[in-house]
Amino acid sequence: xxxxxxxxxxxxxxxxxxxxxxxxxxxxxxxxxxxxxxxxxxxxxxxxxxxxxxxxxxxxxxxxxxxxxxxxxxxxxxxxxxxxxxxxxxxxxxxxxxxxxxxxxxxxxxxxxxxxxxxxxxxxxxxxxxxxxxxxxxxxxxxxxxxxxxxxxxxxxxxxxxxxxxxxxxxxxxxxxxxxxxxxxxxxxxxxxxxxxxxxxxxxxxxxxxxxxxxxxxxxxxxxxxxxxxxxxxxxxxxxxxxxxxxxxxxxxxxxxxxxxxxxxxxxxxxxxxxxxxxxxxxxxxx
Numbered sequence: 169x170x171x172x173x174x175x176x177x178x179x180x181x182x183x184x185x186x187x188x189x190x191x192x193x194x195x196x197x198x199x200x201x202x203x204x205x206x207x208x209x210x211x212x213x214x215x216x217x218x219x220x221x222x223x224x225x226x227x228x229x230x231x232x233x234x235x236x237x238x239x240x241x242x243x244x245x246x247x248x249x250x251x252x253x254x255x256x257x258x259x260x261x262x263x264x265x266x267x268x269x270x271x272x273x274x275x276x277x278x279x280x281x282x283x284x285x286x287x288x289x290x291x292x293x294x295x296x297x298x299x300x301x302x303x304x305x306x307x308x309x310x311x312x313x314x315x316x317x318x319x320x321x322x323x324x325x326x327x328x329x330x331x332x333x334x335x336x337x338x339x340x341x342x343x344x345x346x347x348x349x350x351x352x353x354x355x356x357x358x359x360x361x362x363x364x365x366x367x368x369x370x371x372x373x374x375x376x377x378x379x380x381x382x383x384x385x386x387x388x389x390x391x392x393x394x395x396x397x398x399x400x401x402x403x404x405x406x407x408x409x410x411x412x413x414x415x416x417x418x419x420x421x422x423x424x425x426x427x428x429x430x431x432x433x434x435x436x437x438x439x440x441x442x443x444x445x446x447x448x449x450x451x452x453x454x455x
Contacts, residue, residue, distance in 0.1 A: 286385020383409030
């Protein structure tokens, strides 16, 4: 793994439509000093119930020009598999992707998959409660089509319960800014009428039901599993609500150098893999 970030000031990252975030004064490298010693004590205690929750894209899978080209590296899949063997460790992937994509990308036994910000999976609402949201998502998607179509390289992804606009392949920076301005106007009009809010990530804007985010999903998962400590790794604004629901025994970890409310960080995907390797060694023994 490369050099860690030096400790730095962490700024709140607001979620559109949500309350003002709690300010965290310092973000520290996970693998240095007291933070890593405390994490290792937790991992080295076999009976301590631990939940390890991870975002997918940008956290365990590198970004690719198109979402369907993303892959989780084999080494990471092996570490996930080894870590998931321990009864005292539960591993969960909490992603903006639909569940069908997650099953393809993370074909690992005993790993919980929570798709579309937790709307799909073990803590998602019952199917009958989602029917209205599916209809609303279809209307949002129809409204976005004429907005996105003129922008060469932009991709509209209808995921059923949420919808994403990807601009990674919009090569002209001016056109990309123009698209983002259009999406902001759409968020204030048609999306708002349907009860959807925008959640921005690297080169993507997701439109998500207003009453749902990763913080709500992670809170529900904690209530279901009752872990003694939670590690959550994420790389974008969509992960900030999850960081916010974690308390003192937990480890909110931002992946990358962006400003965040998380208390800890790793510099990239290599840091996440290093942590998963440590989990595998501490809880499952050598490969």
